Amino acid sequence: MTLKNILIDRETDAACIYLKNRWVICLIYFQSHCMIDRYGCYSIFHYRIRTGKIFIYGGYHMKLINCSTAAQFSNLEHLYIESFPKAERKPFSLMVQKSREGVMELLAIEEESGTFLGLAITILYKDLVLLDYFAISPTMRGQNIGTHALRLLQERYVGKRFVLEIEDTEEEAPNREERIRRKAFYLRNNMTVMPYYVKLFGVKMQVLTNGPELSFEEYHAIYQKSFSEKISSDITLFG
Structure with a gap:
């Protein structure tokens, strides 16, 4: 992707990027080390400007999945035990039961391809949603996934x-x-x-x-x- 594929409005920090034969409008902001980060509703893209080209070096189309399969529950339980001290953990079986009762949601944070990125476990009561546990997989940390996942959660429970x-x-x-x-x-x-x-x-x-x-x-x-x-x-x- 060359610089001719991107149009930037410096006043509004808006940009159009030519991808897949069409112009895509996105919001960006500039950092001193020549990075452009784009935060959208369902993805984070990172672009690096170097010698007249923009290289995509990482990106995630993320979604929140209400766990229903054995593999999803297994991923959640493993990260849950790994991320939280025993004194702060509720029995995982209790949370699964509460999720079936509609009291809790056990959410897997996944890439569109199904790659497991993290977990979010919430308690629902009236107009309140308590984020009981929130963790990103160790190998995925440091990539702004937590920020984006939190925004997805706030959108999920808007109102x-x-x-x-x-x-x-x-x-x-x-x-x-x-x-x-x-x-x-x-x-x-x-x-x-x-x-x-x-x-x-x-x-x-x-x-x-x-x-x-x-x-x-x-x-x-x-x-x-x-x-x-x-x-x-x-x-x-x-x-």
């Missing part, structure tokens, strides 16, 4: 309050820098921190949402109405 929890970033911890990066990631993606902390299975957490302010009572009701008292009683207001 609902999207809620998630993150570990406290103020206390000293071996992974404090990772916690800070994770919080910054969510803040960049339209999430807002609520003015309280919760104790979630013994871990101090912050609650974030992309909608109107969420009270602790509303947040706690997600667990109370979705799980047994044994689980919901382990979630309290911190302090």
Whole structure:
């Protein structure tokens, strides 16, 4: 692909790229190291400008799939166990059961070809959606897949309050820098921190949402109405 195949409007950061015998309109932004990143509803393309040519060096047409096959459940369970400490995990069989009841969604993040990229596990209650677990496969990290997957999730649940929890970033911890990066990631993606902390299975957490302010009572009701008292009683207001 040569530069004659791309038309760029510097004022609006819009571009037309000639692909497959037609012009495709997309939005882009420029970075100092001559990279152009295009974020669309279903894909991320990366282009590098070098000696008058643009090389496509990576791209994913991504989708969210509600797990239904043994292979999909297996991929999810493997990444789930690999990504989250035992103290923070619910029994996987319980989540499968809750998904069949319509209380949870076990979503595989996949490329259009079916390649498994990550997982998103959500709890549904009234107008609330709690992103209970979210992880990208280790071999796929560092490619902006997490950012794009989060946007797909927000689009999937448009009209609902999207809620998630993150570990406290103020206390000293071996992974404090990772916690800070994770919080910054969510803040960049339209999430807002609520003015309280919760104790979630013994871990101090912050609650974030992309909608109107969420009270602790509303947040706690997600667990109370979705799980047994044994689980919901382990979630309290911190302090």
